Amino acid sequence: DAGVIQSPRHEVTEMGQEVTLRCKPISGHDYLFWYRQTMMRGLELLIYFNNNVPIDDSGMPEDRFSAKMPNASFSTLKIQPSEPRDSAVYFCASSLPAGGPSRSTQYFGPGTRLTVL
Amino acid sequence: GENVEQHPSTLSVQEGDSAVIKCTYSDSASNYFPWYKQELGKRPQLIIDIRSNVGEKKDQRIAVTLNKTAKHFSLHITETQPEDSAVYFCAASMRGAQKLVFGQGTRLTINP
Numbered sequence: 001d002a003g004v005i006q007s008p009r010h011e012v013t014e015m016g017q018e019v020t021l022r023c024k025p026i027s028g029h030d031y032l033f034w035y036r037q038t039m040m041r042g043l044e045l046l047i048y049f050n051n052n053v054p055i056d057d058s059g060m061p062e063d064r065f066s067a068k069m070p071n072a073s074f075s076t077l078k079i080q081p082s083e084p085r086d087s088a089v090y091f092c093a094s095s096l097p098a099g100g101p102s103r104s105t106q107y108f109g110p111g112t113r114l115t116v117l
Numbered sequence: 118g119e120n121v122e123q124h125p126s127t128l129s130v131q132e133g134d135s136a137v138i139k140c141t142y143s144d145s146a147s148n149y150f151p152w153y154k155q156e157l158g159k160r161p162q163l164i165i166d167i168r169s170n171v172g173e174k175k176d177q178r179i180a181v182t183l184n185k186t187a188k189h190f191s192l193h194i195t196e197t198q199p200e201d202s203a204v205y206f207c208a209a210s211m212r213g214a215q216k217l218v219f220g221q222g223t224r225l226t227i228n229p
Contacts, residue, residue, distance in 0.1 A: 031215045042206075042219065042220075042221045042222055043161070043206060043219045043222070045216065045217070045218075045219075048215065048216060050215070056216060091160065091161070095215060097215070105151070105163050105166070106151075106163070106217060107163075108160040108161050108162070109160060110159075110160055111160055
């Protein structure tokens with residue numbers, strides 16, 4: 001298995017532009033998570049999905065952020081309009097359902113490093 | 118909701134010595150406690166985890182201990198090596214929940 005796939009790996013954009021980050025979870029995983037990592041705030045959960053349905057979006061910082069999961073193999077995180085304070089590494093992770101020896105193990109993608117100028 | 122505190126934020130040890138990182142959690146309903154290692158520029162990866170029905174778990178040079186009464190758990194790395202240098206994150210989740218709440222991370226440096 002290729003693991004969790006994210007694109008792009010690096011994104012540099014100007015303030016005010018729309019940014020779309022993409023994620024493909026591990027096949028068979030029905031949980032998908034979006035995290036943001038910064039030096040100041042550490043690793044923050046933004047939103048997570050179960051079977052393509054958003055379960056908890058309490059970590060989404062504001063209305064400029066939105067996430068979708070149109071099918072089991074694809075999710076997007078969109079920022080519109082982007083601001084310099086959105087600069088961070090955004091990770092996508094996926095996992096199997098709770099229960100069993102692999103309970104709750106989250107497998108992270110390589111991340112997207114976003115820089116907003 | 119759950120809150121996880123991790124200490125220390127940075128730790129420097131001599132190669133061959135042991136390193137200990139500690140975490141406390143707030144919600145007594147939490148029952149799953151994984152540890153993730155993140156090397157510079159890489160993704161976090163699970164290195165060991167423990168469930169609330171176990172007090173200690175070992176995997177070669179790493180071990181995790183859990184004290185449910187005190188609501189804290191610790192990562193122990195023995196015979197440290199340069200490749201152990203990384204940021205380590207603890208996390209907690211509640212029974213039946215997939216959401217992990219992460220600590221702030223500990224930057225571990227192994228000095229040769």
